[in-house]
Amino acid sequence: MEQWETAGNAGGKIKDKKPVDKYGFARYDSFIKPMYFQGRDTMKISTKGRYALRLMVDLATHNNGRPVSIRDIASRQNISDKYLEQIISSLNKAGYVKSSRGPQGGYTLMKEPEECTVGMILRLTEGNLSPVACLEEEENYCGRREECATHMLWKKLDDAIKGVLDTVTLADLVDWQKESAKSDLI
Numbered sequence: 001m002e003q004w005e006t007a008g009n010a011g012g013k014i015k016d017k018k019p020v021d022k023y024g025f026a027r028y029d030s031f032i033k034p035m036y037f038q039g040r041d042t043m044k045i046s047t048k049g050r051y052a053l054r055l056m057v058d059l060a061t062h063n064n065g066r067p068v069s070i071r072d073i074a075s076r077q078n079i080s081d082k083y084l085e086q087i088i089s090s091l092n093k094a095g096y097v098k099s100s101r102g103p104q105g106g107y108t109l110m111k112e113p114e115e116c117t118v119g120m121i122l123r124l125t126e127g128n129l130s131p132v133a134c135l136e137e138e139e140n141y142c143g144r145r146e147e148c149a150t151h152m153l154w155k156k157l158d159d160a161i162k163g164v165l166d167t168v169t170l171a172d173l174v175d176w177q178k179e180s181a182k183s184d185l186i
Helices: 047-061 070-077 081-093 118-126 151-165 170-185
Strands: 097-100 106-109
Touching (some): 047 070, 047 106, 047 118, 047 170, 070 081, 070 106, 118 151
8 A cells, every 4th residue: 555644644645645745734635535434526516517507607698588408508608419419308397497399499597697697507407516515404403513713713614605605696607708708808
């Protein structure tokens, strides 16, 4: 087995091969993902979530009253159309998009871009977005909550995440994309 420097095991043989940074802290995984999550990435947005946002922004951008085909979105976004079909299926079931069949078929948004938040889309694709397990439910049942020194930190982080994701809309993302495109032309 290789020798790696890892948090709690500097220079020893390791099981998970998670190298440390120059300060001796485990990179990303150990800091953000406590052991009780058992491999669940709690702070990292998956490809599915990121692609769902890109798909929805594309639909909002090309919202001209006609359905937009998955093939066109896949081409513009450089994402596999098969993968987008899986994502759009869950968005369709949730009522965020409407499908139209036929040669001119495709998908349209069911809500105005101003009514659809990033949080709504990410919760559909990612599930709960809380940074720690004890904040996932409405009621915190953690037995250590009263004496936990970090509870307030996690609560503030959770509030900040929700504050951003639940206020930024598809319309905001479309506007930011347009601004970004303008700045690229300068």
